[in-house]
Amino acid sequence: MLVDTSATKVLHELFEARVREAPDSIAVDYRDQCISYGDLNRKANRLAHHLRTELGVRPDDRVAVMMHHPPSVAIAILATLKAGGAYVPLDPGNSPAVTQQILDDAAPATLLLESSCAAGAAYFDGNLFVMDVESVDLETADTDLTPVATGSNLAYVIYTSGTTGTPKGVAVEHRSIVNTITWRNSYYAFSTGDATLAISRPSFDSSVEDIFCTLTSGGRLLLLERERITDQRYLAALITERAVTHFLITPALYKRLLGGLTAEGTTSLRAVTIAGEWFTKELVLQHFQRLPEVALYNEYGPSENSVCSTVHPLCADDSTIFIGKPIDNIFAFAMKEDGTPAGVGEIGELYLGGAGLARGYLGNPDLTADRFITMRSPDGVPARVFRSGDLVRVCTDHNLQFIGRTDRQVKIRGQRVELDHVSECLANDPVVDEVHVLLHAPSQELPRLVAFVTGCTRGDIARLEKLTREELPTHMVPHTIMAVEDIPITGHGKVDERALLKTYERPGTGRQPAAMSATEASLLAIWRILFSRTELDLDGDFFELGGDSLTVMDLVSEVEDLLGIQIENADAYTHRTIRNFARLIERRKATVLES
DSSP, X not given: OOOOOTTOOOHHHHHHHHHHHOTTSEXXXXXXXXXXXXXXXXXXXXXXXXXXXXXXXXXXXEEEEEOSOHHHHHHHHHHHHHHTOEEEEOOTTSOHHHHHHHHHHHOOSEEEEOGGGGGGGTTOOSEEEEHHHHGGGOOSOOSOOOOOOOTTSEEEEEEEOOTTSSOEEEEEEHHHHHHHHHHXXXXXXXXXXXXXXEOSOTTSTHHHHHHHHHHTTTOEEXXXXXXXXXXXXXXXXXXXXXXXXXXXXXXXHHHHHXXXXXXXXXXXXXXXXXXXXXXXXXHHHHHHHHOTTSEEEEEEOXXXXXXXXXXXXXXXXXXXXOOBEEOTTEEEEEEOTTSSBOOTTOEEEEEEEETTOOXXXXXXXXXXXXXXXXXXXXXXXXXXXXXXXXXXXXXXXXXXXXXXXXXXXXXXXXXXXXXXXXXXXXXXXXXOSOEEEEEEOSSSSSOEEEEEESSOOHHHHHHHHHHHHHHSOGGGSOSEEEEOSOOXXXXXXSBOHHHHHHHHHOOOOOOOOSSOOHHHHXXXXXXXXXXXXXXXXXXXXXXXXXXXXHHHHHHHHHXXXXXXXXXXXXXXXXXXXXXXXXXXXXXXXXXXXXX
């Protein structure tokens, strides 16, 4: 469907229109703090006036945002846009080295941060504004600013993994993201009575949809305590107690959250949108078994096309998981290797065009020219399109089915990872002769990066693990770094990834640790489910074995199913071995019996 965009506004003007309609309605809900549309607008205006008049922010200037407090992030983003600039969200959980890489590339005019994130700004020489300290004393006006940005100016820059070992910034203009937001508000019929649970971090592109679909439709934006994003009971309680009507989530996290949701506890929930990763029909079936009255959608789209390009409403009896058809003002087509269009039943690389296209990659004209090209669309008209690198099958009724990638790019928790980016980090170490990184995802439910290195001893591995934690974003840190004698090659001269995976998955001796209690034996069985390739003992550290926040969710669920004991996510962080965890469970059991 094509929609007239001649009167396209900028993001913050759409928000300001909602402020004028209902200034007293709740805009942001966080913990026990609720901020009305009017108050949120005034707070953003005070900062925006300061950014423009005191710090000189102008259209297309980048303003980096790095803070933990979710409402402050929303204020900073709105203020940046109102001042005329483009926001660059930084993840405060990243190492200082990763933050510095992005700051060097984005060259922001200003950095808005919290005092707790000061380490990330150690080498930043631009304007600094410390939100939790300086906002209190702002005496600037709280009125709406005269707009200076237009639809063709930048709204934000989102950073993704790059093949050269350096993150790349996708630069998105207002008119492009406004197209996505306008379509979504109409498609999902978002209104003033809705409440959206914002699960994605601000540094992830789907957060743009969460924030601005809510704040431009008059709804309530429910913000999470970031450290509890994988706490099933916490999320389920929020959905029930705060009357959530919609949320967008990655498949891996939704599979774990779904186990804690019931039809009785989600009476307000209208729709769930899955995005960011491939998933199976099993997840769809589980959704409709537990929440038969809740609509389920699959959204697909790269950052380079303003987050969402296609959508498909899912049904319990779907035989195929489609990514669907293009949204308003977007066109999509697949091209086979011989340069001809893919017909029904055929597979080709997906090309995207239309109103959602990004400006390109910030400061990288060569990469922009390589991925954003001009070619004839299926209707024969020359058009600017994005070469996605995704392979799709063209199905009947023009639905698209995601097949895979043409390159070494994968998705981890909905975020893109160039495997060569990870390899580059490890290859820079002087002891590493060769490195090959691959994705281990036997069930697609818990994808893990595994790095194989040669020239290293076991003693080098701990240092390399520390190196990756310091140099790479959290979602790109390998789950396992494994020293091997050589990288096997197939008869065709390519890396034999199948042989490497067999090395990784090779089972241990299966020997049982001596003198185990019944609880320890049960926990060992759970540990072997979670860490199938690892030889285990009672004193192995859960996180050193490769556990992470999603694995913790699995642990909580398995303990409850197998042992009938409820534990908290935090317990896995404080009792990190089987032996210590067993003692905790025995104490919990004793407490239950005494009561």
